[in-house]
Structures are given as structure tokens and as C-alpha cells.
Amino acid sequence: MTTLGQVATGTPTPRRRRSRGPLANRSYPHWFLLPGAAVYAVLFIVPTFASFFFAFTRWNFFSIQFIGFDNFVTFFEDPQLTRGFTNTLIFGVITSVVKVALGLVLAVLLTSGIFARGYLRAVIFFPVLVSTIGVGITFRALLDPYDGLVNKSLAAIGIQGPGWLTDPNLAIFSVIGVDIWKGIGLATLIYMAGIVAIPRDYYEAASIDGASGWKNFWSITVPLVMPATTTVIILSLIGGLRSFDLIWATTRGGPGFASDVIASVIYKQYQAGYYGLSTAGNVILFLVVAAIVLPIFVWLNRKQTDL
Amino acid sequence: MFTVTRRKKTLAVASVIAAASLALAGCSGGGGSADDGPVELTWLQGTGVQTNIDIAQALADAFTAENPDITIKVDPSGGSGPDLDNLVKTRLATGEMSDLLWYNSGSLFTALNPDQTLLNVADEAWVQDLDPTFVKVVSGADGGVYGAPLQGADIGGILYNKPLYAELGLEIPTTWDEFMSNNEAIKAAGKTAVEQTYGDVWTAQLLQLGDFYNIYSQDENWATEWTENKVKFADTPEGVRSFEKVQELAEGGFFNPDFASATLDDGLRAVALGDAGHYPMFAGLYTSLLTIAPDNVEDLGIFAVPGDDADQNGATVWLPPAVYAPANTKHPEAVKKFLAFVASTAGCDAIYSATTTGPPLVKGCSLPDDAPGVIKDTLPYFESGNTSPALEFLSPVKGQNLAPLMVEVGNGTRSGADAASLYDQDAEKAAQQLGLPGW
Numbered sequence: 001m002t003t004l005g006q007v008a009t010g011t012p013t014p015r016r017r018r019s020r021g022p023l024a025n026r027s028y029p030h031w032f033l034l035p036g037a038a039v040y041a042v043l044f045i046v047p048t049f050a051s052f053f054f055a056f057t058r059w060n061f062f063s064i065q066f067i068g069f070d071n072f073v074t075f076f077e078d079p080q081l082t083r084g085f086t087n088t089l090i091f092g093v094i095t096s097v098v099k100v101a102l103g104l105v106l107a108v109l110l111t112s113g114i115f116a117r118g119y120l121r122a123v124i125f126f127p128v129l130v131s132t133i134g135v136g137i138t139f140r141a142l143l144d145p146y147d148g149l150v151n152k153s154l155a156a157i158g159i160q161g162p163g164w165l166t167d168p169n170l171a172i173f174s175v176i177g178v179d180i181w182k183g184i185g186l187a188t189l190i191y192m193a194g195i196v197a198i199p200r201d202y203y204e205a206a207s208i209d210g211a212s213g214w215k216n217f218w219s220i221t222v223p224l225v226m227p228a229t230t231t232v233i234i235l236s237l238i239g240g241l242r243s244f245d246l247i248w249a250t251t252r253g254g255p256g257f258a259s260d261v262i263a264s265v266i267y268k269q270y271q272a273g274y275y276g277l278s279t280a281g282n283v284i285l286f287l288v289v290a291a292i293v294l295p296i297f298v299w300l301n302r303k304q305t306d307l
Numbered sequence: 308m309f310t311v312t313r314r315k316k317t318l319a320v321a322s323v324i325a326a327a328s329l330a331l332a333g334c335s336g337g338g339g340s341a342d343d344g345p346v347e348l349t350w351l352q353g354t355g356v357q358t359n360i361d362i363a364q365a366l367a368d369a370f371t372a373e374n375p376d377i378t379i380k381v382d383p384s385g386g387s388g389p390d391l392d393n394l395v396k397t398r399l400a401t402g403e404m405s406d407l408l409w410y411n412s413g414s415l416f417t418a419l420n421p422d423q424t425l426l427n428v429a430d431e432a433w434v435q436d437l438d439p440t441f442v443k444v445v446s447g448a449d450g451g452v453y454g455a456p457l458q459g460a461d462i463g464g465i466l467y468n469k470p471l472y473a474e475l476g477l478e479i480p481t482t483w484d485e486f487m488s489n490n491e492a493i494k495a496a497g498k499t500a501v502e503q504t505y506g507d508v509w510t511a512q513l514l515q516l517g518d519f520y521n522i523y524s525q526d527e528n529w530a531t532e533w534t535e536n537k538v539k540f541a542d543t544p545e546g547v548r549s550f551e552k553v554q555e556l557a558e559g560g561f562f563n564p565d566f567a568s569a570t571l572d573d574g575l576r577a578v579a580l581g582d583a584g585h586y587p588m589f590a591g592l593y594t595s596l597l598t599i600a601p602d603n604v605e606d607l608g609i610f611a612v613p614g615d616d617a618d619q620n621g622a623t624v625w626l627p628p629a630v631y632a633p634a635n636t637k638h639p640e641a642v643k644k645f646l647a648f649v650a651s652t653a654g655c656d657a658i659y660s661a662t663t664t665g666p667p668l669v670k671g672c673s674l675p676d677d678a679p680g681v682i683k684d685t686l687p688y689f690e691s692g693n694t695s696p697a698l699e700f701l702s703p704v705k706g707q708n709l710a711p712l713m714v715e716v717g718n719g720t721r722s723g724a725d726a727a728s729l730y731d732q733d734a735e736k737a738a739q740q741l742g743l744p745g746w
Contacts, residue, residue, distance in 0.1 A: 058740065061400035062423055065742075074736065079729055080708075146565045166505075166567030168720050255505060255567055256715030271393040272707040273418060274740050 048286075055280035060273065071280035080257045080265060085288075087172050088261040091179075091247075092240035092292075098180050099236045100229060103187030108221065110188065111195045121192075125185035132182065136249020139178045140165065143250075165251050168258035175250050175259055179243065187232045194228030195221060230300040234293060241289045262288070346641045348379045350630070351398075352409035353391040355507070355571075358594040359383075359628075361661040362457060363409060369657035370648050377641045379407070388509045389707065392418075399424040404633040406642055411628050412444040412454060413700040418741070426632040427451040428643060433650040438668040444700045445629050454629025455649040458664040459674070461591040462622045462685045463517035463697065464611045468581045469680070471498065472608075479610045481617040483552065490561050493584035500561035502583035503717055504574040511713040513587040514556075514612060516697055518549035520621045521614035523695035530701035536738065536745040541728040545614070550730075551723030552612075553716045567718060572599060579603040587612070589625060591664035593681050607681045611688060621693030622685070626700050627668070665689065703741060706733030 055072070058065045075081065110121050127135065142149045143164035151161030164174040202220045211219070222229075244263035247253065253260040253268065266281035352363055360383045367379035382405060385391045392415070398404040399419060410416060419425065428434065429452040434442065437456065445454035465486075472478075472489075475496055480486035490500035504510045522529055522545045532538040540546035556562065563569060563583060572595055577583040579600045590609045597604060611622035630649055632642040648654050655672035658664075663678040665685045674682070688694050699705050712730055715721040721729075738746040 060420070062420065074739075077732075079732065145568055163567055166718075168715075168718060252508070254508065254711060254714065255718060256711045256720055258715075258720070268389065268707065269736075271389040272737070272740075273392075273396055274736060277736070277740075 055283045058276040095240040096236040099187040106188045107191030128185040171259040194225035349405035350407035351405040353385040355387045365661035414703040414705045417703040422447040425453040436670040441668040458627035459667040466586045499563040499583035502586040503566035504569040506570040517612040524619045534702040539731040550727040554723035594662040622688040
């Protein structure tokens with residue numbers, strides 16, 4: 001548009017400043033960035049690199065002893081680790097997939113003209129605001145196999161409820177259910193923002209062409225909320241792979257080790273005082289999450305720009 | 308345009324000064340000067356065992372009655388199991404521990420790094436009055452002594468219901484096979500044979516730990532060899548047996564239906580009321596029953612975990628937890644006074660007013676005559692000398708994962724032999740962290 005202006009009036013655009021790269025057009029000096037950068041460096045960059053260093057040592061609060069890769073070897077030899085990795089992947093993938101699918105469905109529902117829409121939106125979002133530990137403790141009581149409300153209600157209609165948190169094969173899936181209940185509101189919110197941003201013109205054009213609701217959904221809504229989908233996938237995947245507090249509050253990684261994830265394995269090592277080992281575990285978790293999420297992020301972004 | 312009037316400027320400066328002084332007031336400085344004037348000591352302990360809280364309160368009240376200047380505030384917010392370990396280790400390391408601490412003796416105590424974190428009381432006169440076995444388990448490597456005992460010695464064995472035994476005509480088993488046939492009889496009578504309470508995860512390890520006498524009786528040096536990494540549970544027949552015993556019970560279907568979620572109090576209630584025949588537990592924890600089922604306290608008895616030889620039947624002994632003080636306490640004189648009180652006959656009386664555990668470890672104290680039956684059942688083992696300290700008192704090496712491993716054996720996820728070798732690997736991590744030679 002500037003070019004058009006130039007052609008139209010014939011006067012050259014006065015040069016503001018010589019181009020000095022991306023910061024050239026800032027109207028405030030560079031050192032305004034310093035406080036923020038300092039906080040970020042001290043609280044995020046320095047500890048990350050420090051933990052890379054401490055992972056190669058055996059340390060407690062009094063002494064430090066450099067032992068090379070021993071911590072990593074011990075961590076990978078931990079017999080509970082395979083279980084931890086599998087559970088982490090199951091937890092991350094299932095919560096992410098369900099939040100994406102269910103979140104989109106709920107968002108479509110809550111942006112349509114249904115009755116009491118405002119109330120339903122509040123109800124769906126409310127669990128996101130509640131303390132995770134509080135949710136964990138509450139559900140631990142609700143899912144108690146003999147005294148819990150869930151199994152007592154099922155017994156009232158004649159169904160023998162399983163040991164939600166005490167059956168080794170079921171425990172991790174029960175926690176996944178609780179996590180989905182808690183986090184679905186955020187996914188729905190992000191999707192709702194994406195859906196209302198879609199221009200109405202598309203839907204009007206489609207209705208002129210006689211498209212059904214289903215076709216509308218698949219051909220217009222889903223492709224055009226792709227940015228929101230990317231966000232939800234990335235956020236829920238990172239959160240799910242790193243999840244700790246809900247699992248800890250409901251089962252402590254139990255029964256036995258059945259619902260252990262990498263984060264709770266690391267926490268147990270820290271509790272026992274094996275600080276170096278648990279630092280190594282955190283480094284490994286960081287690398288694993290980055291290795292899974294970065295490629296997905298790049299791929300999803302590429303898909304986005306193609307639209 | 309925005310102009311700042313003179314009044315607004317004054318107001319702004321005044322509010323900045325007020326906010327700054329509020330922030331500074333929040334940074335509480337060190338407590339008052341040493342011990343002149345009334346002193347309040349705080350005493351941190353774990354959660355969930357009412358008996359222990361009662362003992363602490365009884366000691367605190369009795370001490371303040373004799374020393375009105377010093378009050379003690381009992382703080383039972385420490386959590387339990389690994390949460391308690393975590394809290395205590397962190398607070399000791401960062402110098403924020405309360406004035407007094409209730410904690411185990413033995414290997415758990417060693418893991419606190421006592422030479423560097425706890426107040427040394429080796430020079431106090433009352434240390435001479437303590438049972439030498441106990442002194443060993445509250446001592447550091449350099450000869451420092453750090454704690455006073457909070458109970459008598461206790462036995463970890465199998466609680467049983469006396470009326471049920473009388474009704475079914477059962478006798479106290481001295482071999483494992485006799486124990487199993489008793490279990491069959493109880494199960495046939497429609498009761499739970501062996502109560503398990505995995506809702507409180509730490510209780511899952513009681514049977515395996517209580518079986519240690521049967522390892523000790525075969526080889527008295529096993530614990531020393533274990534510390535030097537010369538023997539393992541998986542290589543020792545009796546060692547593997549102690550894990551497999553739980554597997555046998557699980558496979559026999561002897562557990563209560565709610566074993567995966569029942570708690571310690573549920574277990575005590577079940578065996579006291581006769582709903583269950585057996586419950587592997589410490590004798591000294593019967594005291595919860597004084598509130599839960601006071602009429603049934605005398606229905607409880609205890610016997611040692613049986614081995615395979617009737618002639619070598621003995622009990623595994625737990626030395627009591629102790630009260631310690633952090634090295635940097637602000638009231639060392641008051642704290643030392645309290646420790647001296649705990650290790651005196653007045654302290655014994657206070658403890659016995661809250662609970663009656665086994666034989667005391669302080670010279671001059673004696674077991675009250677009105678001790679309940681379950682405690683009196685432990686005396687023959689002590690008197691005949693058929694006892695061994697539990698492994699955690701003979702060796703500083705203890706893995707952190709024994710309880711969850713026993714939960715897995717109990718719910719059928721893992722075999723006893725597997726659990727034994729996994730526990731060996733787990734103990735290796737602990738030994739390496741302690742920097743022990745040979746690992």
C-alpha cells in the first residue's frame with residue numbers, strides 16, 4: 001500500500017532510519033529488554049544448564065562427586081523404567097487425542113445456539129480452575145472400591161464396580177479419565193476461540209450450496225481451526241508427558257508401580273535422597289519430551305502454512 | 308496529558324515506604340536470644356499414627372509440668388513414609404528443621420547424615436543409662452550419639468485374634484506349615500485368614516521384614532555381609548523365602564477382599580473384632596484400638612513369623628524411634644534438658660501413660676503390670692533371647708522400594724523371587740548413595 005501511495009503522489013517516502021535488522025523499527029532502546037532477559041536467564045536458562053552438569057554427579061547438600069554417565073546408566077537400568085516410559089506415552093497420547101476430539105465436539109456444541117450456553121461453558125471450564133491436588137484427593141476418595149461414591153452408585157443399580165485405582169491394569173486409565181475431566185475445559189476454550197474466528201461467509205456459502213451440518217463440520221470447521229488444533233495438541237501432549245501431580249495425588253504411582261510415569265519415578269528418587277540420579281532423570285525427561293514434541297510441532301506448522 | 312499533582316506524589320512516596328516496611332516485616336529475623344525467659348520448642352513428627360502423636364503430647368505435657376519455662380508444641384504434619392523422609396531430609400539440609408524431631412533409628416537415621424545435621428549429645432550423663440543396642444542405632448560414624456528412645460523395644464510379627472483361635476481350636480504355629488494350616492481353617496470358617504492393608508503402603512512390607520529372624524538364625528553375619536555386598540536376598544534361600552511367603556498367602560486366597568485399599572486402622576479393627584484371623588504388624592501399634600475398639604484390645608495376641616524349623620523360632624525386634632535435635636537449633640540447652648527427660652524414669656512414665664510398648668531401653672524403667680496381653684506376649688521372646696534386630700538396625704543399606712514391591716507380590720503382579728532380585732537392585736542404589744565401599 002505504501003508503494004501505491006508513492007506511485008500516486010509521486011513524492012518519495014521519507015526514510016525514517018537506516019534498516020538495522022528486526023529491532024530497527026523499535027521505538028524504545030535495546031536495554032529495555034534487559035530486565036526480562038535477566039529474569040529469563042536466571043530462572044530458566046541457568047538452571048537448565050546447571051542440571052545438565054549436576055546430572056553427571058552424585059550430590060547431596062554437603063558434597064558433590066563427579067561420576068560421569070553412571071547416573072544415566074543406573075536410570076536406564078531401573079526395572080521400573082520401562083513401565084514408566086510405557087505409561088508416560090500411554091498417558092500423553094490418550095489424553096491428548098481425547099482432548100482434541102472431545103474438545104472440538106464440545107466447542108462446536110457450545111458455539112451453537114443451545115439453551116443455557118453460558119452456564120454450560122462455565123461448568124465445562126470449572127475443573128480447569130480447581131487445584132490438581134484437590135482433584136486428585138477427591139477422586140481418590142470417590143473411586144475407592146468399597147466406600148467410594150462411584151462404586152456405591154453402581155452397586156445401587158446392580159453393577160459391581162472394579163477397583164478403579166487399585167487394579168494394576170486399570171489404575172493408569174482411571175487417572176487418564178480424571179485428567180481428561182480436568183483438562184477438557186481448556187481445550188474446549190481454545191477451540192471455541194478458533195471456531196468463532198471463522199468468518200460466517202464460509203457457512204453461508206456452504207448453505208447456499210446445500211451442504212449438510214456434517215459436511216460443514218468436516219470441510220469448513222476442521223480445516224479452519226487447524227491453528228487451534230495445533231495449540232491443543234502441543235499443549236496437551238507436553239502436559240501429558242510431563243504429568244505428575246494428578247498421578248501422585250491419586251495413586252502415588254501405585255498400586256505397586258502400575259501407574260508410575262517418568263515424572264513419578266524421578267520424584268521417588270528425589271524423595272529417597274538420590275539427587276544426582278533424579279537430576280539425570282529430569283534431563284532425560286526433557287530430552288524425551290523435546291524429541292517427541294518438536295517434530296510434531298514442525299510438522300503441524302508446515303501443515304498450517306500449506307492451507 | 309497526565310500531570311502528577313504534589314498531593315499524588317506524596318501519596319505515592321508514602322505508599323512505597325509502607326509497602327517496603329511491610330515486606331521487611333515479613334522477613335522475620337532470628338528468634339529471640341537464647342534461653343532466658345519462656346522458651347517454646349517445636350517438635351516435628353509424621354502423620355497417621357495416633358499412638359505416636361499421643362506419646363509426643365504426653366512427654367511434652369509432663370516435661371512442661373516439671374519445667375514451666377519451656378513449652379513444647381507437637382507438630383504432626385510431617386506426612387508419612389517417603390513423604391516424611393523427604394520433608395525431614397530437605398529441612399535438615401536447608402537448616403529449617405524445628406527444634407525437635409521424631410524419627411526412626413537405624414538405617415533411616417543414618418541416611419539423615421547425622422554427623423553433619425544433628426545435635427551431638429554423646430557427653431550427656433543419661434547416655435550411659437541407655438541399652439547399648441539402642442545407642443548403636445542412634446550413633447554416627449564418629450562416635451556421636453544423637454537421640455533418646457521414645458518407646459520400648461517392639462516386635463514385628465503376626466497379630467492374631469485369641470477368641471477365634473480358641474473357637475477353632477488352633478494353636479500358635481511354630482513352623483510356616485502350621486501357620487498355613489491355621490490359615491486354611493480360618494478361611495474354611497468364613498473369615499479372612501490374613502489381613503492386608505495396602506491403602507497404607509508401608510504396611511505391605513511387615514511380613515517380609517518380620518521374617519528376618521529366620522535369615523539371622525541361619526547366619527548371624529548375614530547383615531554384615533549384606534552391607535559389604537557379599538550376599539543378596541536373591542541368592543539366599545531364606546531370603547527368597549521371605550518374599551515368597553507373601554506370594555504363597557496371595558495365591559492361597561487368604562486375603563481380605565478390600566486388601567488393596569484398606570488402611571492400618573481397618574486392619575487393626577478387623578483382627579481385633581475377629582473378622583480376620585491374622586495381621587502382620589507391630590505389637591506396639593495396638594494402641595489405636597483403644598479408641599477404635601476398646602472392648603476388644605485384650606482379644607489381640609502376637610506371635611513371631613514362623614520359619615521352617617520349630618526349634619529355631621524367634622522374633623524380629625524393632626528398636627524404637629528416637630527424638631533428635633538439629634545441630635543448629637536455637638535453644639540447645641532447653642533441647643538437651645528435654646532429651647534428658649525423655650531418657651529418664653519420668654519420661655518412661657509419661658510414655659507408658661500414652662501407650663504400653665515392650666521392654667524399655669532406659670535403665671531404671673520397667674514395664675507396667677497392666678500392660679495388655681499383646682505386649683505381654685512379646686516378653687517370652689525377649690527373656691529367652693530368641694530375638695534378632697531387624698535388618699535396618701544391623702545395616703545402613705535399605706532400598707526405598709520394598710513396600711511397593713511387596714504390594715505387587717500381594718496383588719499377584721510379581722513373583723516373590725522376582726521381587727527379591729529387584730529389591731537387591733534397589734538396595735544397590737541406596738548403598739551407592741551412601742558411598743559404601745564394595746558396591
